[in-house]
Amino acid sequence: MSEVDLLISNVNLASMIETADGQPMADYGTMSNTSMGIKGGKIHSFYPPAATLPTATTHIDGNGGWITPGLIDCHTHLVWGGNRAREFEWRLQGISYEEISRRGGGIASTVKATREASDEELKTAAQQRLNSLMAEGVTCVEIKSGYGLSLQHETRLLRIARELGNKNAVAVQTTLLAAHALPPEFSDKDSYIDEICEHIIPSIAELKLADAVDVFCEGIGFSTQQCQRVFSVAKAYNLAIKGHVEQLSDLKGSLLVAKNAGLSADHIEYLQAQDVPALKSAGTVAVLLPGAFYALKEQQLPPIAALREHAVPMAVATDLNPGTSPQASLRLAMNQACVLFGLTPQESLAGVTRDAAKALGLGHCKGQLAVGFDADLVLWDIGHPSELCYGVNLCQPREVFYLGRRR
Numbered sequence: 001m002s003e004v005d006l007l008i009s010n011v012n013l014a015s016m017i018e019t020a021d022g023q024p025m026a027d028y029g030t031m032s033n034t035s036m037g038i039k040g041g042k043i044h045s046f047y048p049p050a051a052t053l054p055t056a057t058t059h060i061d062g063n064g065g066w067i068t069p070g071l072i073d074c075h076t077h078l079v080w081g082g083n084r085a086r087e088f089e090w091r092l093q094g095i096s097y098e099e100i101s102r103r104g105g106g107i108a109s110t111v112k113a114t115r116e117a118s119d120e121e122l123k124t125a126a127q128q129r130l131n132s133l134m135a136e137g138v139t140c141v142e143i144k145s146g147y148g149l150s151l152q153h154e155t156r157l158l159r160i161a162r163e164l165g166n167k168n169a170v171a172v173q174t175t176l177l178a179a180h181a182l183p184p185e186f187s188d189k190d191s192y193i194d195e196i197c198e199h200i201i202p203s204i205a206e207l208k209l210a211d212a213v214d215v216f217c218e219g220i221g222f223s224t225q226q227c228q229r230v231f232s233v234a235k236a237y238n239l240a241i242k243g244h245v246e247q248l249s250d251l252k253g254s255l256l257v258a259k260n261a262g263l264s265a266d267h268i269e270y271l272q273a274q275d276v277p278a279l280k281s282a283g284t285v286a287v288l289l290p291g292a293f294y295a296l297k298e299q300q301l302p303p304i305a306a307l308r309e310h311a312v313p314m315a316v317a318t319d320l321n322p323g324t325s326p327q328a329s330l331r332l333a334m335n336q337a338c339v340l341f342g343l344t345p346q347e348s349l350a351g352v353t354r355d356a357a358k359a360l361g362l363g364h365c366k367g368q369l370a371v372g373f374d375a376d377l378v379l380w381d382i383g384h385p386s387e388l389c390y391g392v393n394l395c396q397p398r399e400v401f402y403l404g405r406r407r
């Protein structure tokens with residue numbers, strides 16, 4: 001019997017590991033000219049250049065390439081019906097928001113199209129978006145509901161998300177985002193929050209369809225008081241907490257997420273530097289979404305210097321959605337995080353591996369090349385990991401491994 005299931009020799013590893021006190025290693029945590037052994041779907045062992053290699057069921061010559069942890073997209077809304085391309089066109093023709101809204105544009109149009117779509121239509125469209133992410137080396141993706149806005153339809157979207165995880169060689173984490181917008185059946189936000197707290201969260205928790213609960217905390221979304229009600233019920237059902245916060249204004253939603261020991265505060269362009277330490281103390285990850293910043297042509301930059309100074313983990317994700325970030329490319333988001341937000345390529349790669357794993361509560365098993373971690377790996381034919389952020393569509397993975405298996 002072989003000592004390991006899979007041996008990949010003659011590679012450089014961008015391990016993205018941390019020091020014992022939780023600081024990122026310098027220079028991508030690189031291990032040069034190494035071999036790695038995989039067993040039972042986990043990273044089993046590393047071998048320096050002159051070491052005796054173990055026997056292996058499968059042996060791959062890495063040919064001097066690089067291995068990174070599998071990429072993790074920790075914020076997507078990838079199950080939806082219809083699209084908003086016409087609305088995009090109208091906007092560029094100078095048609096007003098009022099007129100677009102009158103023509104049925106905006107989030108309400110996606111809710112309507114999603115409710116009207118059959119399960120098959122939703123699955124087919126979502127699968128295509130997931131295929132695009134997987135082709136780039138994504139091995140773990142978070143999928144939010146939020147275009148159903150009723151118990152029946154939120155349940156349907158989360159079931160489809162779970163099914164995508166069962167059908168594909170990719171880990172799927174699901175998040176209930178019922179508090180995304182006001183559905184047409186409700187005229188006041190507090191009554192809809194009652195519905196979320198009294199019916200939607202308890203039922204979704206009972207069905208075990210969500211790993212976390214998210215909110216849109218914004219003037220055009222829900223207030224901090226309304227979001228706190230959602231968080232309190234989520235916690236009572238042992239669901240993790242996330243928030244769309246400080247995207248368009250500073251309502252102190254990040255502080256609310258931190259106070260509730262949330263996994264992540266997402267968007268945060270309007271987060272004030274003085275509120276950053278609260279994220280650090282709570283262990284809350286800052287999730288940067290440069291695709292939405294780009295699509296909305298926003299000007300307000302997230303407080304990157306303060307996040308760095310306080311060593312808050314910064315994740316990077318696509319925010320893949322039909323309205324404000326129609327972008328099924330995490331690799332593009334990595335480039336945008338560097339170009340638009342000034343992240344270094346190392347920070348950007350950490351943002352889609354180690355820190356993205358933390359944003360999903362998976363920091364102990366995914367996102368780093370370390371013994372005992374899941375063997376989710378990407379093998380790249382590149383000369384240096386900075387190439388992964390520097391260009392757009394210049395290089396694709398040579399091989400992707402999910403839980404130690406070639407995909």
Ligand SMILES: [Zn+2]
Binds near residue numbers: 077244319321
């Ligand atoms: Zn989002």
